[in-house]
Amino acid sequence: MMKKTAALFVGIGLLALLFAGSAMAKQKVVVYTSLENEEIVDYLNFAKKELPDLDIQAIRLSTGELGARMMAEKDNPQADCIWGWAVTNMAGFVPKKMLKPYKPTGWDKIPAHFKDPKGYWTAMDLYAAAFVINTKVIKAKNLPMPKGWKDLLNPAYKGLLIMPNPASSGTGFLQVASLLEMFDKQYKNKPVAQNKAWGFLDKLDKNMGQYIKSGSKPAKLTAAGEYAIGCSFAFVYSSLKKKGFPVVMVLPEEGAGYELEANALLAGAKHEAAAKKFLNWAISKSAMQRYAKFKLGVTYPGIPGPKDLPALSSIKLAPMDFPWQSKNRPKILEVWQQHFLK
Amino acid sequence: MPMDTPTAEPDAPETYAVPAGRLETDRFVIPAVTIFILLLLGFFMLFPLTSILRLSFFKGGHFALHNFTLINFHKYFTTSYTLNALWHSLYVSVATTLIVTVVIFFFAYALTRTTIPGKTFFRNLIMMPLVAPSIMQALALIYLFGRNGIVTAHLLHTNWNIYGPVGIIVSEVLYCLPHAFVILFTTLSAVDIRLDEAAESLGASPFKVFTRITLPSAKYGIFSAAALTFNLTITDFGNPVVIGGNYNVLATEIYAQVTNLYRFDLGATISIILLVPSLMAFMLNYYISRKTFSMISGAAKPVIPPSRPFKKSAFLSYCSLLSFSIIVVFATVIIGSFVKTWPYDWTLTLAHYHFPSIGGYSAIWTSLWIALVVGLGGAFITLVAGYVMETRRPFLKQPLYLLSVMPAAIPGLVMGLGYILAFNKPYYVFYGTPWIVVICVIISNFTLGILSNISSLRNIDPSIEEASISLGGDSLRTFFKIIFPLSKVAFFQNFLYFFMRSMTTISAVIFLVSASVHLAAIEIIMLDNDGWTASANAMCTCIIAIVLVMLGILHFVSKKIGRQTSSLVPVDA
Numbered sequence: 001m002m003k004k005t006a007a008l009f010v011g012i013g014l015l016a017l018l019f020a021g022s023a024m025a026k027q028k029v030v031v032y033t034s035l036e037n038e039e040i041v042d043y044l045n046f047a048k049k050e051l052p053d054l055d056i057q058a059i060r061l062s063t064g065e066l067g068a069r070m071m072a073e074k075d076n077p078q079a080d081c082i083w084g085w086a087v088t089n090m091a092g093f094v095p096k097k098m099l100k101p102y103k104p105t106g107w108d109k110i111p112a113h114f115k116d117p118k119g120y121w122t123a124m125d126l127y128a129a130a131f132v133i134n135t136k137v138i139k140a141k142n143l144p145m146p147k148g149w150k151d152l153l154n155p156a157y158k159g160l161l162i163m164p165n166p167a168s169s170g171t172g173f174l175q176v177a178s179l180l181e182m183f184d185k186q187y188k189n190k191p192v193a194q195n196k197a198w199g200f201l202d203k204l205d206k207n208m209g210q211y212i213k214s215g216s217k218p219a220k221l222t223a224a225g226e227y228a229i230g231c232s233f234a235f236v237y238s239s240l241k242k243k244g245f246p247v248v249m250v251l252p253e254e255g256a257g258y259e260l261e262a263n264a265l266l267a268g269a270k271h272e273a274a275a276k277k278f279l280n281w282a283i284s285k286s287a288m289q290r291y292a293k294f295k296l297g298v299t300y301p302g303i304p305g306p307k308d309l310p311a312l313s314s315i316k317l318a319p320m321d322f323p324w325q326s327k328n329r330p331k332i333l334e335v336w337q338q339h340f341l342k
Numbered sequence: 343m344p345m346d347t348p349t350a351e352p353d354a355p356e357t358y359a360v361p362a363g364r365l366e367t368d369r370f371v372i373p374a375v376t377i378f379i380l381l382l383l384g385f386f387m388l389f390p391l392t393s394i395l396r397l398s399f400f401k402g403g404h405f406a407l408h409n410f411t412l413i414n415f416h417k418y419f420t421t422s423y424t425l426n427a428l429w430h431s432l433y434v435s436v437a438t439t440l441i442v443t444v445v446i447f448f449f450a451y452a453l454t455r456t457t458i459p460g461k462t463f464f465r466n467l468i469m470m471p472l473v474a475p476s477i478m479q480a481l482a483l484i485y486l487f488g489r490n491g492i493v494t495a496h497l498l499h500t501n502w503n504i505y506g507p508v509g510i511i512v513s514e515v516l517y518c519l520p521h522a523f524v525i526l527f528t529t530l531s532a533v534d535i536r537l538d539e540a541a542e543s544l545g546a547s548p549f550k551v552f553t554r555i556t557l558p559s560a561k562y563g564i565f566s567a568a569a570l571t572f573n574l575t576i577t578d579f580g581n582p583v584v585i586g587g588n589y590n591v592l593a594t595e596i597y598a599q600v601t602n603l604y605r606f607d608l609g610a611t612i613s614i615i616l617l618v619p620s621l622m623a624f625m626l627n628y629y630i631s632r633k634t635f636s637m638i639s640g641a642a643k644p645v646i647p648p649s650r651p652f653k654k655s656a657f658l659s660y661c662s663l664l665s666f667s668i669i670v671v672f673a674t675v676i677i678g679s680f681v682k683t684w685p686y687d688w689t690l691t692l693a694h695y696h697f698p699s700i701g702g703y704s705a706i707w708t709s710l711w712i713a714l715v716v717g718l719g720g721a722f723i724t725l726v727a728g729y730v731m732e733t734r735r736p737f738l739k740q741p742l743y744l745l746s747v748m749p750a751a752i753p754g755l756v757m758g759l760g761y762i763l764a765f766n767k768p769y770y771v772f773y774g775t776p777w778i779v780v781i782c783v784i785i786s787n788f789t790l791g792i793l794s795n796i797s798s799l800r801n802i803d804p805s806i807e808e809a810s811i812s813l814g815g816d817s818l819r820t821f822f823k824i825i826f827p828l829s830k831v832a833f834f835q836n837f838l839y840f841f842m843r844s845m846t847t848i849s850a851v852i853f854l855v856s857a858s859v860h861l862a863a864i865e866i867i868m869l870d871n872d873g874w875t876a877s878a879n880a881m882c883t884c885i886i887a888i889v890l891v892m893l894g895i896l897h898f899v900s901k902k903i904g905r906q907t908s909s910l911v912p913v914d915a
Contacts, residue, residue, distance in 0.1 A: 030857045032857070036872070038698050040700055057857040058857055059856060059860070061868075062871065064601050065601040067604060068602075071604050072766060072853075075767065076768045078766075078773075078774045078856055078857070079857060167598065167603060168601065209489075210587050211588055214871045217871065217872065217873040220872075220874075221489075221873060224490055224875075225489075225490040225686075226488060226489035226490045330603065333602070337423055338423070341588065
């Protein structure tokens with residue numbers, strides 16, 4: 001009887017040891033990211049080969065969740081660097097002194113409009129809003145194919161549309177922001193709440209089946225046949241197409257909203273040297289070529305995007321005003337919630 | 343169930359000649375252990391709560407009189423969608439409570455008052471939802487009744503779907519069944535069935551017997567089950583976040599405020615608002631459950647008279663139907679994890695078990711290790727806490743008891759938020775390690791652990807402990823040589839309880855996962871969020887499998903040990 005009790009305590013001791021001693025030899029770096037899980041697994045496998053002396057620990061959270069996490073940890077950062085996070089959110093962190101300027105090796109090769117002049121952040125790729133459409137559902141319900149945002153107001157689509165909640169999803173935010181900027185040329189000179197685009201969004205709301213937390217889920221639920229049209233982004237389309245789902249992609253004819261995903265060094269990083277090594281790798285040509293397997297466009301010049309997506313140069317992009325978006329993000333979200341959350 | 347064994351004369355040990363050394367240890371050990379547990383609960387429960395209070399009532403979270411503000415509460419009550427979360431929560435919780443109480447009452451009635459066959463089967467099956475994370479019901483319902491669900495879209499061809507309040511209510515009902523069942527089953531098997539017989543033989547109609555005798559005698563159990571269900575539903579996060587659609591409840595709104603808008607102050611404020619109804623339900627439950635046990639008589643174990651054939655078949659089909667729905671939920675999730683594309687392509691595949699996430703299998707192993715530590719640590723510390731409370735000279739018994747039962751009233755999400763607010767400082771070295779998860783899960787589930795230990799300690803004949811003391815054993819030796827071995831079955835039960843909670847908890851730990859600590863239950867939410875529903879099902883299946891294996895091992899072990907020690911335990915619980 002006592003033997004068993006003793007064994008129990010030895011067990012507890014062993015467990016404690018297991019927690020304490022793991023991965024001592026390598027340099028640890030803690031990475032926060034909002035890239036899609038699917039691509040991260042691919043990139044990280046590659047990074048392990050290219051950076052054998054780093055023990056890369058990463059967590060993937062949605063754009064909003066990741067921001068909240070870093071805000072909460074502001075006084076005691078648990079991560080060393082950010083990898084692939086929306087620039088709109090990133091720019092808000094600069095005045096809060098949460099980022100530390102760092103110009104990674106090869107920084108000069110990245111075009112000026114894809115990086116912060118002081119080196120607070122460096123963008124790695126661009127992703128654009130896109131409609132993912134289930135052809136089976138469209139055929140079964142005899143619906144027309146939409147060309148742009150305005151076509152989505154057609155009452156025939158009632159309840160068959162799905163888009164991300166801009167508060168939790170970066171994709172959702174860039175969609176709303178692009179509409180605010182495209183449908184009201186005077187957006188800069190008036191309060192956010194009076195923007196003409198809200199009228200459009202109110203009408204769109206009548207057709208909307210659901211606002212969902214993540215930006216890729218509208219495409220995935222549409223592919224699964226739950227909705228006819230999912231407002232999502234381009235890369236998730238190509239991965240669904242490869243899996244054999246009956247989907248096609250349409251880029252809104254008014255102009256596709258887009259967002260840059262950037263990397264940055266966190267102020268107060270506990271493993272700064274390792275983080276710098278990782279950030280150097282993250283904008284290297286070989287890493288960028290890897291990103292280009294998934295992303296619509298990468299910031300390293302001269303690397304073509306995936307074959308199953310249209311070339312970036314052929315896409316009509318919305319005029320995105322990142323400084324304005326970043327400054328007005330809280331207000332935009334507040335107005336959005338007042339309109340569409342009941 | 344606890345039964346009051348006659349207590350020994352309180353000052354009996356004083357008459358023995360005791361070695362002075364023993365008294366010294368005793369005088370030191372019991373207060374020291376009590377203070378240690380008080381500090382533990384104070385630091386890991388009250389301190390995080392004060393951080394939440396501070397952030398909601400004071401500007402910028404800085405505690406000072408001139409900083410006091412109600413602006414957050416004003417904002418909450420004047421913004422329609424945050425205020426609606428409260429109404430939504432109350433609506434969903436009240437509806438779930440009513441349904442669960444009625445449904446499970448008849449189920450428990452069938453198992454205690456009728457002679458239907460297969461009682462053991464039904465009893466085990468109704469407990470099944472405990473082995474899975476609360477998100478499982480929602481995952482299954484979406485596959486069955488979602489927009490592309492097998493029942494709604496492919497059998498009935500309707501456009502109706504389950505997202506929203508209906509979905510939350512149905513999944514919460516399935517989730518709460520076992521919890522409510524335990525209470526009502528205990529109550530109904532304890533109430534003296536001979537009263538019913540007496541009434542019947544005096545000529546009362548079955549309906550009259552039911553309404554005048556059966557229901558009133560079980561009323562405390564019914565209220566207690568209702569209060570518990572209400573509490574579980576209003577604090578649950580997993581089900582509403584998956585199946586709620588745009589229908590927000592308090593728990594999901596806390597998460598949304600913090601993660602989407604970075605409004606930690608509003609998140610803390612909503613936490614306080616969520617704390618009020620759940621605290622009320624808890625206190626009601628606490629008040630009632632004290633009454634329940636005083637009503638139970640020890641003589642209430644007569645043979646159940648054979649039920650009439652009609653009654654028997656009606657209750658049998660009722661129980662079968664309920665069991666069937668639980669089986670369907672489990673089958674949907676498990677089958678859904680093994681088929682290629684639900685519901686189009688039924689080819690069997692293991693593809694969904696290649697988890698498309700950073701966590702993947704390492705999350706399962708981390709969860710398993712953490713659950714083992716939580717199980718051992720939680721079972722041990724609640725046993726010690728129970729012992730110092732039930733010892734013959736308790737020290738600070740009332741404060742210890744109060745702090746021990748408090749965690750049950752604190753929603754997991756509130757606890758987790760409190761932890762990041764309170765402990766994210768460079769000098770709290772455990773922050774960001776698995777230990778913060780271990781501590782959070784143990785503290786969140788402290789109440790049930792200690793209550794079951796107290797009831798099992800009361801079942802140990804005090805004369806055994808007296809004998810140990812009169813033979814010169816001090817508290818430490820008595821504990822390790824007498825109490826611990828005798829409580830082994832209870833210890834294993836508690837280990838299992840903590841283990842299961844640790845494997846399946848979502849709300850308490852969702853704020854605590856980090857780059858180095860990925861947890862399986864949280865991976866389910868993340869996979870589902872990204873649209874990898876089949877992989878979410880696969881992760882859920884892995885958790886269920888691990889818990890069931892542990893259940894099997896412990897069942898085997900405690901059966902073996904139980905046989906050796908049962909002769910020493912005087913009261914058959």
